[in-house]
Amino acid sequence: MGYDAKLRVWRGDDEGGELKDFTVEVNEGEVVLDVIHRLQATQAPDLAVRWNCKAGKCGSCSAEVNGRPRLMCMTRMNTFTEQETVTVTPLRTFPVVRDLVTDVSFNYEKALEMPAFQPPAELKPGEYRMAQVDVERSQEFRKCIECFLCQNTCHVVRDHDENKPAFSGPRMFIRAAELDMHPLDAAENRKEFAQESQGLGMCNITKCCTEVCPEGIHITDNAIIPMKERVVDRKYDPLVWLGSKIFKRAGA
């Protein structure tokens, strides 16, 4: 059942590096992370790779497999042919620490800039009540495992470091949308903040983020587009807004 797979792995650090070729045994049912671990255990003990749960739940093992942003632990080896060379490289949008490990601080800095949930003044902890339907509405966004594959993919910042200061990225947009939908959040201006301070306007809804999300969150359709529409709704005359909406529908 097992076979020898051709693996090409990027090795290096913040000063540079290169792709190295390896041949590694693969067994039935294994994922890319298993094979990377076998490579580490048998041929490259100092190969740096970040991982934790091996179950698609912690978001640590993000990398690019054959150029596609993926969780290594959720990428099955049998999705490749036995002859195919599987190339594993670190996330391109963030600075490399070593080998497959990148410094994802950018995302935490953006998270810090995000105004936190604002408790309603009239309620004490323990008195919060939410209707089930409101809980469910934002539940999708709470599935985020912070793998940052969406942030890595988004062309606004991929290969465009100069955009990073002004752009928080899709992961933060779903957080903004979640709080915007939260019936108890006292902050009224989530959309406006996203538009003015988080760079929502730089997003041109290409949906690349949605495509790579391992949790299947409809980042663009359910978070970004509704927020964009409602920002427009608030900013401009309702009739113009209605017109733009009808136009968009017709064109879609």
Next chain:
Amino acid sequence: MARAINSEIKAGRGSPHGGIFLDIASRRTPEYIRKRLPSMYHQFKELADVDITAEPMEIGPTCHYVMGGVEVDPDSAAARGSIEGLFAAGEVSGGMHGSNRLGGNSLSDLLVFGRRRAGVGAAEYATKIGERPKVAQSDVDEAVTEALAPFTRDSGENPFALQAELQQNMNDLVGLIRTADELEQAIKRLQELAARVHNAAATGGRAYNPSWHLALDLRNMLLVSECAAKAALMRQESRGGHTRDDFPKMDPVWRKVNLICKLDESGVQVVKQDIPEIPTRLLDLFEIDELHKYMTDEELTRHRDGGSLSDTTAASEGGAVNGVRRETARLARRRRGW
């Protein structure tokens, strides 16, 4: 459940990959399964191409939680022993969950003891000591030398191979079902591994180097393994997560002791330590029939219905299973899970 799975496999009724089949598809609707077990559904689908709403899944027991850990003072979470200023909370601390943690109780443990005990306790300690303790330079030098030692062992062993061996040893001999024979074998093998672990080598540089980290961590893994094996050998009963094939019954006398592991030159020493008596007011919260399984007759004389020694014996022999006890068992079953 884990024990039942194990005995099925042993009896030759296991699944092709050495587990058993769990079938929820025949018991719940696909909508229910997808809604209530979203992660399980997703993982089986993505990783094994198995649709658990339509077919059975292959499962097997695995290590989930460590009940033992650093012995702490229950009120301050300060570690007992010779290291002052060390606080522990969460899975690394021992004793909180007895012999078997119930599902969901780790989260509450972390929240309560993380803040109230270890967090606040450590903060109070730090404010009280006034002057910051000074670290002796010689201690720092020694620690640095020790930390860097794996880089100097040119002919040392591969730490990943050592870890795999250690893991296999613990899985085979200190696993779900234990016997004195196997535990003794395990301890012997651990001693052999110890010498090799002290010769674990790291290659490469000091930045994010897993072989180096593992070479250092192995020493601790070995120590924890030795504690688990030696304590399991000493505890001649079965209780919670600890099953001794050669002592299959739970023994109320053993409930009264904790096993404390200490390190000296010759390795890990295990000593028995009495656990504090349960206050009578807590004992009285239970019906006496619920307690016979867990407590000695002598202890039960302190119970509100305890009476004299002979009375309680009679009650336990009567084997009365009352409604309360059934209810407790039912609740316990419901709460199990992760």
